[in-house]
Amino acid sequence: MMRSRHSWLCVLSSAGLLCLVVACASAPTSLTPSPIASPPLAASPANPPPQNYFGINTEGEVVNHEMLRPLAAASGAQMMRFIVEWSALEKTAGEYSWESADQVINALTENHFEPLILIMNNPAWAANSTCGPVKDLVAYDRFLRALATRYPQVKYWALYNEPDNAAYPEAPRGGCFGGDDIDGNGKRDVEDYAEQLRIAWRAIHESNPDARLLSGALAYDNFDQATAPAGYPGRGQGGIFGYHFLPQLLAYMDAHPLPNGEKYFDVLSFNFYYIYGDYWASQAGGVGVSAKANALNALLRAHSINAPLLVSETGEDSTRVGVNEQSNFLVKTYVRGLASGILATVWWTFQDYPDSAPPPANTWKYGLIDEQAKPKPSYMAFQTITRELTDAQFVQTLPLQGGEAYLFTQDGAGKAVVWSSSEAPVVIPFAATVLHVRDLYGTETIISDGSPQDNDAAVGRIGVGVGPSPVYIQVTAS
Template sequence: MGWRERVQRDRVGRSMRMARRALVLLAVLMLAAIWPAGGGTTADQTPALPFYGIQFRDILSQRDLLAPAGDAGAELIRVNLRWAEVEPTNTNPPTYVWDKYDALFGAMAQAGFAIMVTVRDNPSWAATTPCGPIDKVPAGRLVSFLQAAVARYSGAPYHIKYWELYNEPDNQRPDMHQQGGCWGQYPAQYAALLGQVYPAVKAADPQAQVVFGGLALELLEDYFNHMFLNQVLTSPGGKQFDVMNFHYYRAFHWRWDPFGKDLIGKTAYVRGVMAQAGLQKPIILTEVGYPSVGPAEDGQDYSEEASSRYLMQAHARAHAAGLRAIVWFEMMDDPDDPRKYGLLRADGSAKPSYTAYQTFTRELAGLPYLRDASQGTLEAYAFDAGDREKLVCWSETVTQTMSLPAIGVWIVDKAGRRSGVLDGSPEDLDGRRDGVTSFPVGPEPRIVYPLVRSELPRPAAYLPRMSRGAR
C-alpha cells in the first residue's frame, strides 16, 4: 500500500499526531525562551528536542514527503544547508540566495516539524575542498554566513534552533567530500572553528544550539580519524558546543559491543571520551539506518524485513542509551544509492520499516523510558504507560519464552497488528491459569503490555476475539 492510501485511511490518527508535533514544537520554543544561553562547556542546558527524527534530502521535491513523515510519527527533520548554494560568489558585502531554503524550511515548519540544519559544502572561492578547512579566505566568512542563517531562520515562521557544523567531520579524505565533512586531518582547526562559531551563533539567537558535526568514529581503512573527538576536545575552542552528536551503523557493532550492546556501546564510548575532557553534554544520534540491499559477503541479513526489525531495535536501544534524539537515515530511497536505506521506496510506496516506525511511535512516543528489562539474550526495554508498563522485546538468537505477571497480555507486532494472550488460554505457554501469562519472543521485535481487567472480553467470546486481534 502506498503512503497516499495510508494517509487517506488514517486521517484522524494523522491529525492527532500533527497536534502532538505542534505541541512538541511549542514546548521547544517555550523552553528556548526561558533557557539560559550558557557557556558551552559543561552544563546540560539544552531545550527539549523531539526524540523521533528522519533525515531528509535538501531538494524541494522532498516537501511531498512531509505528509508520510508526519503520518509515521516523526517530529524532527534533519536537513542540509549548503553554504556554496546560498553564497555562490564572493562579494562585498556578501550576497545570499535563500530562496530554495526559505521554501524548504518553511514547508517543514508549517507541517509542524522541528528542524535541525547541517551546515556544509564550502564554496570554491572560500576553500580548497568543499568539506574541510576554510583556507582561501578568513574563516570569519563562514562565521558570518552562519550568523546570517541563524538570524534569518531562528524566528517565525521557521523557528530553527539546532545548527550542526558539517557532517562526519572526522572523515580525513577530501576525495570523499560527499560525506559533507573532511576535517579529520585538522582537529585543531575544527576546534578553533567551533570557538569562533559558538559566540556568533549565540549573538544571533541566544537560544540557538550548536551541534557537534555527526561523527562516524569508525576504523574504516583510512577514511576516518578515530581519535578526532579526543583531539578536538583537547584543543582550544573544542568545547564550545551544546550537543554532542554521532552516527551508528549495525555493520560496525563489533567495535562497540565491548562498551555495551550495539549503539548503546557507542553512546557509552562517546560519553566516556567527553567525561575524560570534563564535559557532560546531551548526546544525539543523527544518522542510523539499515540498508534494504547490501553485500552478501559480510554475513549480514540485508532485506526490507531486516531493516524493519532493526529500526525497532535501534529506537528501543536509543532510549536505553539515554540519547536525546535519534534520526533515521533516510525518508526515501535515493535513486543513486543502491543500498536503499529509505522508509519509502523511490516510487513512494511504504516499506515494512515505514510501518515499523509508525508502530513504534504510535505505541511509545511520549512515554518515559523506565529500564532495561532484558533476560539474558532476550532483550526487553520498559516504558511507563501510566497504568501499566509497555515492553519492546525480541530475541536475536532463538525463540524464547517470556512471562509477565498478568491476567493477559497484548502483543503488537512491528506491522502494528495487535493480538492477545489470556492467562490459562491455549496460547498461554505455561498452560496454567496462575496469574502469569507466557508467550514466545523471537527475532521479530514486539511491543507487549499487560491486559487490564476492564479490557477482558466476555468469557464465552474471549478466545475467538483475542485470537483474531484488533487494531
C-alpha cells in the same frame, strides 16, 4: 524437581500495575525461560522522555514533492535532517540569497517537523576546499549570525557531516577535517575545526539563545588503515575516517577552555551502522548503538564534558539484509537509543535512491519508502514505534536470558519492548490476566491468562513467547 521462586517488577500506572515476573530459578516451560535476576521491586524512570526523538533524513524529496510531505508526517517522524549549503546562500561574499533555505525550512516547520540543519559546502572564496577549514573566519561568523537570525524556528544546527573524514582530496564530501593541514596554515585541521565550532557556538547563541549547536555528525567508524585500532573490523582497509580525530578535538578543547560559560558544542552528534556494533560492544559493553554511545560517553567523561548525544544518521539496506531485518534493526536501534538517553535518532533516509542514480548510490535502498514512494515494511515499523513510544519514559532494562527487554512508562501506563537475541524464542512472564501484544508492524494480539497463547501455566501469570522481531507488551487492568 526445582521449584521456581519469583519476585515482581512493577510500574504503577493509571490502569494498575504492570508487573513482570522475575524468575530466580528456572521454571519448566516449552520455550527458553527468561528472566534470571532480581531487579528492584520498584523502578523509577531513568531519563525524562526526549522531545522529537524520532527523526528521518530527507535528501530533498520531502521538501520538493508536496505529495510526500503527508506521507512523511503520517510516519510519525518528528525531526527532519536536511542540508543547507553555504556556497549556495552566499555565492559572493556579503551577498546572501535565502530562497533555497527559505523553501527548505519553511516546508519543514509548516509541516510540524523539528529541523536539524547540517551546514555544509564552503564557498570557494572563503576556503580552499568545500569540506575543510575556512580561511575567512570573519565572513564565516557573519554568515552564521545571519543564518541563525533569519531562522529562529531552527533549534538544531550542525557543522558538516562526518568532519572526521581524513581522505581529502580523494573523498571531498561532507566534512574533511581529519587530515593534517589541507589548508596549509600550519595547524592541524582538527584544531581549525575546534575554532570553527567555537566561533559558531557564539554566533548562533548570540543570534538565537534557544538554539543548540551540534558537533558535526561524526562517523567515528570506518577508520582508515593509518589509525584503525587493534581488533577493528577489516583493520581499516577501505576506511576514510581518522580514529584520533575525536580524542584530538576533545584534547584541544581541554587545552583551550572558553570563558563565561561558552562551549564548543551543546550536543555531540554521531552516525551509527550496525556492522560496527560488535566492535563497540567489545570496547565499552552494551549492544548496537548503546555500545557506541557508551564509548562516546566515556570519552566525554574523560575530558569532563557534559553533553548529550544525538544520532544524526543510522540505517540499514533492505536489499542487503531483507525488508524484515531492516525493520528489526530500525526498532531495536531506536529502543536502545531511548534506553541510552540519546537525545534524538535520525533514520537515513526517507526514500530509496533511484536505480537511475549514479553508482554506487543506485544500490542504496535504506529508505522507508521505495523510489516509487510506496511504503516499505520499515515504514510501518517506524510508524508503529512512533505510535508506541512517543513521549515514553525509559525506566530500566529487564533481565532476559537469551534476549533484550526494556521497560517504559507512557501516559501513566507501563509498556515493555522485548525480543529474542537469536532465532530461538524466549518467554517472558507477566503478572496479568490480559495482555495486549503488538508486533513489529502494529498487529495486536490479546492474550488472556490460561489461553492457548499463554506460555505460563500458573494462574495470574501470562508468558509471552518472543522471537527476534520486537514486540510491545502492555498490561490491561483486570
